[in-house]
Every structure is written in structure tokens, then in C-alpha cells.
Amino acid sequence: MIKLEIHPQVLTALAQAFPKPNMAAAKALNKYVRVLEKLLFESWLHGLTPEQSKLNLFGISLYQLMARGGQIGPQKIRVHKWLKDAGLELVQTVTKGSNLTGRLSQVKLTELVTMTNTLELKEEITMNINRITDREISAYLTGDQEANQALFDLLYPEYDESTWTEEFILEHFDPIKVDVPSVESYIVWLTSEAKHLSKDKKDTAIRQARIVLGCAKAFNGWYLQRKKPSEFGRMYYEGVSVQNVNKELRRAMLGNAWEYDIRSSVVAWKMGFAQEYLRSRDIALNVRQAFPATLNYLEDKADFMRTVRLYVFDDYSKDLAEFHMKLLKRAFTAMSFGARLSICGIKEPVIFGL
Numbered sequence: 001m002i003k004l005e006i007h008p009q010v011l012t013a014l015a016q017a018f019p020k021p022n023m024a025a026a027k028a029l030n031k032y033v034r035v036l037e038k039l040l041f042e043s044w045l046h047g048l049t050p051e052q053s054k055l056n057l058f059g060i061s062l063y064q065l066m067a068r069g070g071q072i073g074p075q076k077i078r079v080h081k082w083l084k085d086a087g088l089e090l091v092q093t094v095t096k097g098s099n100l101t102g103r104l105s106q107v108k109l110t111e112l113v114t115m116t117n118t119l120e121l122k123e124e125i126t127m128n129i130n131r132i133t134d135r136e137i138s139a140y141l142t143g144d145q146e147a148n149q150a151l152f153d154l155l156y157p158e159y160d161e162s163t164w165t166e167e168f169i170l171e172h173f174d175p176i177k178v179d180v181p182s183v184e185s186y187i188v189w190l191t192s193e194a195k196h197l198s199k200d201k202k203d204t205a206i207r208q209a210r211i212v213l214g215c216a217k218a219f220n221g222w223y224l225q226r227k228k229p230s231e232f233g234r235m236y237y238e239g240v241s242v243q244n245v246n247k248e249l250r251r252a253m254l255g256n257a258w259e260y261d262i263r264s265s266v267v268a269w270k271m272g273f274a275q276e277y278l279r280s281r282d283i284a285l286n287v288r289q290a291f292p293a294t295l296n297y298l299e300d301k302a303d304f305m306r307t308v309r310l311y312v313f314d315d316y317s318k319d320l321a322e323f324h325m326k327l328l329k330r331a332f333t334a335m336s337f338g339a340r341l342s343i344c345g346i347k348e349p350v351i352f353g354l
Contacts, residue, residue, distance in 0.1 A: 001150050002041040004033050005114040010088050017082070018073050025072065032069040032079040036090060038154065039065055043104075044117065045211070045239070047204055052106070057094060059104035065091075088112060145218070151211065152218035155239065173224040174235075176242060178216035179255025183209050186252035201246075208240045209249055223253070234337065264298055266336040271298065297332075305329075 006029065015025035039060040043052075052058065066080040083089050090113050097105035109115055153159065169175060187209050190202055197205075216223045225241040237243055242250045251259070271294060274287045288295055297304045309316055309324050316324065 001117075001147055001154070002037050002044065003116045004037050004040075004090075004109075005116070006033060006090065007112040010083070010090070010112055013086060013088060014072070014079075014082070017086075028070050028072040028079050032065075032083075033090070035068045035070075036060075036065060040115070041154065044207070047207070050200055053200070053203070055094075056108050057106045058108070059097075060091075060107055061097065062091075062093065062105045062107070063099060148214045148218040151214040155211075155215060156224065169224065173226055174237070174241075175222045175224050176253065178212055178221055178223050178253055180213065180216060180221065182252040182255045183213050183249075186249060187213075205246060205249055208245050209252070211240050212249075212253055230337075264301060264336075267294060268298060270336075271295070 011029055014029055018025050040058050043058040043060055066078055069080045071078050089110055091107040092110050093105055093107050095106035097103045190206055212223050226238040228236040228238050274291055305328055313324050
């Protein structure tokens with residue numbers, strides 16, 4: 001989690017401007033800082049660009065910071081506006097975003113703010129990671145319970161222990177049991193032995209691993225992958241998941257598990273129902289007789305695609321082979337997930353009498 005320490009002069013000035021009611025300034029500033037911390041963490045969570053990392057920039061919505069950062073005083077002045085007018089801004093706008101384009105503002109923290117990111121590896125740990133005990137490494141990497149719970153609450157703000165039954169969780173999430181020691185070892189490997197990864201890739205992997213660790217620690221060893229189903233039938237997930245992390249981290253998360261790479265999985269799955277389909281329709285054919293092209297696709301996909309290319313395109317020279325195969329792959333992927341045939345494009349005009 002990202003924690004911000006604000007210079008005392010900010011609270012002093014705010015309290016002098018709004019002395020009543022008692023503690024109003026402290027409460028207002030605390031709310032504003034909590035919102036800013038969350039926005040900064042979300043920016044870090046989605047990954048910083050090389051430029052942002054180099055220049056200490058974050059991509060956030062200034063509108064959300066202003067709207068959610070609270071108000072103060074009888075005139076309901078927004079804390080964000082007051083800080084700006086008083087010359088006590090906590091963030092400096094480098095590039096302003098736009099609600100129309102969805103582009104976030106690029107900001108950097110001012111000298112009035114000191115930031116600590118509890119999910120980033122401290123330099124003294126990375127320098128001495130081979131000289132401390134496994135227990136010390138585990139305690140550091142997983143963080144304390146308060147930090148882990150704060151991370152979990154941020155990623156799952158709607159969590160309610162009384163309503164999140166097993167049925168509810170399985171409906172909205174795909175939970176996985178995390179091999180915590182394996183993920184910890186993976187982070188140690190990244191820090192001490194991974195010499196051929198770029199800094200950006202290494203930072204991304206460490207960030208994702210520590211997110212998984214923190215959430216798993218707060219939820220009895222389970223990590224909840226929030227479902228995001230595609231309109232075409234494929235299941236995706238929001239945020240960090242086994243689907244979008246690198247294969248090494250995926251193996252570490254799952255631990256003692258097998259990985260299968262199923263070729264043409266959708267077509268193969270559908271063919272699993274072929275015999276049942278023929279039987280239900282009283283079709284007196286076996287699977288090979290009824291679906292010869294589909295079986296050819298599964299048994300020798302390369303030959304099948306070359307044959308289709310031969311019949312689809314007039315010019316099948318070697319120079320166009322890669323381009324044609326990309327088009328065919330897109331077409332077969334669309335059909336596999338239920339796309340329908342349709343006519344599109346511009347037809348040539350027909351001029352009668354010529």
C-alpha cells in the first residue's frame with residue numbers, strides 16, 4: 001500500500017483557516033490524503049510506464065481527487081481547491097488529462113509529501129536477501145496483517161463476510177489456492193538471480209507477486225480472480241490473474257500443478273459433444289463421416305489451413321502467406337466463439353446497359 005506523510009505546515013494552515021468545529025481540518029485533510037493514496041496506488045497497481053518511473057509520475061484522475069477528496073467550512077469549499085489556492089498542493093500537475101478522451105493527468109508529489117510504498121522491495125532487503133533467514137524474508141514479503149487487509153479492501157471494496165457465501169464467490173470469482181512459499185521464492189529469485197530481465201519487467205513481476213501474496217495472506221491463502229466474461233464466450237479477469245502474469249509467476253502461484261496447452265481448445269471441446277449430437281438427431285453417421293473437416297482441422301491444422309488458403313485466395317504466393325494465415329486464424333477464432341456470417345464492405349456498382 002502507498003502511505004503519504006504530509007508536512008505539518010499543511011494541517012497548521014488548514015486548521016487556522018477553519019478552526020471550527022474542533023478537529024474539522026484534521027478530518028478533512030485525512031480524508032483527502034486517503035483518497036490521494038488510493039488513486040496513487042491504483043496507478044501503481046496498473047503499472048507505471050518507463051517515463052513515469054524515471055520522472056516519479058503517476059497517472060490519476062484529478063476530477064476524482066477533487067470530487068472524492070471532501071469539503072470543508074460552511075461554504076463547502078473543496079479541500080483540493082483550497083490547497084491549490086493556498087499554494088499547499090500535494091500534487092503538481094505535469095500533464096493535464098481529459099474526461100472526453102479518458103486520458104489521466106500525469107502528476108508528481110510536491111515537497112510537502114513523503115511517500116512510502118509498502119509493496120515495493122526496500123533496497124536494504126534486496127542487497128542482503130541472501131543473508132537473511134527464510135522466516136525474515138517471508139515476514140517482510142507478505143507484510144503485516146493490517147497492510148494485507150488494506151490491500152484486500154482496496155481490491156475488493158464490496159466484500160461483506162455475511163453475504164459472501166461460497167456460492168456467491170464462485171459466481172463472481174475464480175478463486176485459486178496460492179502456494180505462498182513458492183511465490184516468496186519466486187520474488188527472491190527475481191531479486192537475486194534474474195539477470196536477463198529488464199528493470200521494468202522485473203518491477204512488474206514483483207508488483208504482481210506481492211499483490212497476490214498480500215491478498216492471499218488476508219483471505220486464508222486464497223486469491224480471488226474477478227471474472228470479466230467476454231461477449232464471445234471467453235472468460236477474462238480484472239486485475240492480476242493467472243491469465244495475465246508471466247509463466248514463471250503463474251507456476252509459483254499454482255505450486256504443485258500441471259499445465260496443459262490444449263490446441264484449438266474450443267473446437268476440441270465442441271467435438272466432445274459430436275457423438276451425442278448425432279445420436280440426439282438420429283443421424284446414422286459416425287463422427288468422422290459427419291465432421292470430416294473439423295477432424296482434419298484438429299488432427300492436422302497446418303495442412304487444413306494451407307488447403308483453405310488455396311481455395312479462398314486467388315494469389316497464394318509465399319509473400320502473402322503470413323498475411324493470409326493471420327486472416328484465416330482470425331476468421332476461425334471468430335467462428336469458434338460463435339460469430340455469424342454476415343456481408344460487409346462495398347459492392348461494385350452494377351451499370352445496366354453496358
